Amino acid sequence: MALPAKYMVHNSETGFQRLMEAPKDIPQHAHFCAKEIDLKEAHPEYGSLFGQYQERLRDAVAEAGEWWNAVVDSLVENEGGDFKKGLVAAYSGWPAGPSSNDRVVEAVREYWLKVCRVGETLKKADRVAPELFLLGWLPKKSVERTVLTGMPYWPIGLDAQGMWC
Known part of the structure; x- marks a missing residue:
């Protein structure tokens, strides 16, 4: 089910830029290829993995x-049918x-780590940064990309050895 645009209020382009830039603040991120690689130019292992990720x-x-539509609808009802108040209540929670x-x-975390594992088997020049794989290769007008750009940050961290976890 596609989300009605009125149920999401973030700026997708701002969210896209934020998520694409955020990992670059981490020194370990330089381990990945710094250039933008198009899906068609990427190592075949990434192409296969990307199909699985999209699904x-x-x-x-x-x-x-x-789930989100039900949350918003329920809170609109709780607010006496006032859509704006219900939406504010949903985003407050x-x-x-x-x-x-x-x-x-879960999907973002799982595939972030899979991208890293594939990258470890390749030369640095053939590696793809996880944020490019997860977000940059998604079609610009897709609901998947729109939803992901609502994330305030990537749900990933670094372990004691400085590896993504």
């Missing part, structure tokens, strides 16, 4: 959309909107 993300976003859904977060 997983599509399912996660569909579930998140149903879940500031990342539908991107805060567990399935979306």
